[in-house]
Amino acid sequence: MRAPFQILAIPYRIVDGNPRYCVFHRADVDQWQFISGGGEDDETPLQAARREIFEESGIHADGILQLKSMCCIPTDVFPRESLRHWASDTYVVPEYAFGFACGEAIKLSYEHTSCIWLDYDEVRAKLQWDSNRTALYELHCRLKAGET
DSSP states (O other): OEEEEEEEEEEEEEETTEEEEEEEEESSSSOEEOEEEEEETTOOHHHHHHHHHHHHHOOOOOSOEEEEEEEEEEGGGSOHHHHTTSOTTOOEEEEEEEEEEOOSOOOOOTTEEEEEEEOHHHHHHHBOOHHHHHHHHHHHHHHHTTOO
């Protein structure tokens, strides 16, 4: 059963002293975003992030950094079957954001057609969702400040 929250996970690596971020092109719509998905059953957001990272990239992520960035997502973007187990007054769900160092090759799931590694400005320009841009900004600031 889908839990009433969402996660967002940003893969990054440091190349020649500069952070690069991996962004994914969705298979079902023409948009770029980071790894995202919902919690299942009694998962915590961190457990859901680990699972979603593996499902969408094939990476067993260690050292996941939970970001302070959060947003709420309207429930009308989720399939109806997800909503039937939630309280009737659940109109938005929280999205928890994470960053993780990624040194391995990514193995795409069926949810994405491609992924690319870009610098901050390039990846920011590709993102559709404000929550992705905000989480990217926080992670970028943390990486530049050496906080990971």
